[in-house]
Amino acid sequence: GENVEQHPSTLSVQEGDSAVIKCTYSDSASNYFPWYKQELGKGPQLIIDIRSNVGEKKDQRIAVTLNKTAKHFSLHITETQPEDSAVYFCAAVPPGGGNKLTFGTGTQLKVEL
């Protein structure tokens, strides 16, 4: 089955700096890669996703890049703000996997004032 590795497990940045979280996946046929943000005491919420036919996708201050050859994808957050502090999860879905997302182990992002 699919295996997703996520790094780093914790990340601390100063407000206004950029943050990058990286994930690698094992199944080269995986074709959907969502990112979820989990705030304290809440369930994960989708913030951005990318499909295998696209190399990069942006939504305001967040962007995701995908390198199919290397089987890795990354989340980029620019101009970080305190409200970006949360746990971020990457995930991958192979063809035919339906909604059976395989998640990474999560990254605790802390944005310091």
Place this chain on the structure above:
Amino acid sequence: NAGVTQTPKFQVLKTGQSMTLQCAQDMNHEYMSWYRQDPGMGLRLIHYSVGAGITDQGEVPNGYNVSRSTTEDFPLRLLSAAPSQTSVYFCASSYSRLAIIAGANVLTFGAGSRLTVL
């Protein structure tokens, strides 16, 4: 529109006790699933359902049962709780597999249920 509602939010059990975690969604989603979240291990799929009357096992199904008698509800049953089942449990739902193929497999999560087994 409440989204995905989970009850209870917190529960403490003794080893060997049984209980049911409730999950309900009001978005007419065909797909529903249960994940458990443990430190350093991310979210792991326990069971899922692609529609009423259909359930299947995920990555870590042992010790858990599910049923799907209606589109709206997907309860998770612990038959004989063990300390290893201490975790935070999340229910998630989405549109149908056909919608997924069309590019709409977005999971909506509930707020979670924190279970402690002593």
